[in-house]
């Protein structure tokens with residue numbers, strides 16, 4: 367085993383369990399989870415006890431002062447990201463931060479610039495592109511079996527009660543594009559390349575939420591390809607495919623289709639083959655969340671390996687800004703009723 371990497375986790379809430387299981391699984395690959403932190407003492411202590419973490423804190427400053435942290439994993443909500451990231455980067459600590467990177471473009475840019483100036487590793491835990499089924503789609507597209515993608519649809523439609531685990535969604539000022547669209551728009555970049563123009567229509571279908579819970583986005587990619595990225599938390603369709611992402615990509619030589627149930631149909635040269643691309647069940651994952659849960663392990667592994675190799679992560683801050691720019695463009699488009707060019711990070 368290579369030298370151990372001392373990892374600390376901040377934020378021990380709803381989603382952090384997946385990070386805790388992942389870092390413990392990655393102990394076999396050299397991740398040493400030395401400390402956890404949450405402003406809620408009960409959560410920090412419970413996480414430390416359950417996951418056998420040597421030390422727990424309620425104060426982030428106290429934790430970074432006392433611990434020798436190689437890799438910090440931030441799993442708090444976005445309103446705290448900039449404050450925590452800037453403190454960590456100021457101390458030269460390599461940092462991973464959950465999506466959404468930040469509430470605003472300005473915050474995301476400030477964190478990216480600070481990390482670049484300090485020469486410190488900063489990456490966003492953007493895990494959809496690390497889901498086993500979506501990795502298989504990307505690999506298949508890269509083989510060239512359908513030619514260069516010219517049209518695509520990436521779709522996430524559910525009526526699953528996401529509010530039970532994340533009740534803060536009711537009060538978000540900007541909701542599904544920032545929460546879920548950030549994942550599916552990232553996938554559109556991975557499959558179809560960078561984005562030149564964005565048109566978006568939003569809907570608020572659940573009267574109990576403050577902001578949009580449904581969005582239909584049309585992207586013109588730099589390659590000339592066009593894609594539709596649509597997502598909602600208000601689909602009433604059975605069987606509900608939560609939390610699977612449906613995919614349809616067409617190219618000059620064929621098509622790749624992922625339907626509910628996670629089978630991939632690849633048509634190439636007039637022949638169609640079917641492949642099971644489901645994620646395996648791990649000792650700590652359960653249906654229907656297992657595809658998303660396993661992707662946390664794969665994402666954390668990628669972060670560990672990138673950090674060790676002194677490489678930028680695939681979802682480094684500067685890369686995630688490109689997705690964030692598409693998110694911002696979608697909001698601008700929905701507000702203005704016009705197509706919007708995504709901002710560029712200098």
Ligand SMILES: NC(=O)c1ccc[n+]([C@@H]2O[C@H](COP(=O)([O-])OP(=O)(O)OC[C@H]3O[C@@H](n4cnc5c(N)ncnc54)[C@H](O)[C@@H]3O)[C@@H](O)[C@H]2O)c1
Nearest residue numbers: 377378379380381382404405406441442443444464465466
């Ligand atoms: N990638 C995914 O698939 C996925 C899925 C769900 C949630 N998330 C993201 O994970 C993040 C956390 O979401 P959640 O639902 O777990 O939220 P949560 O509110 O359940 O957990 C956040 C935790 O952070 C703690 N916290 C807040 N400020 C802190 C500080 N300054 N220092 C230490 N602890 C602090 C809170 O006490 C809370 O326990 C969000 O950004 C969310 O978008 C990602």
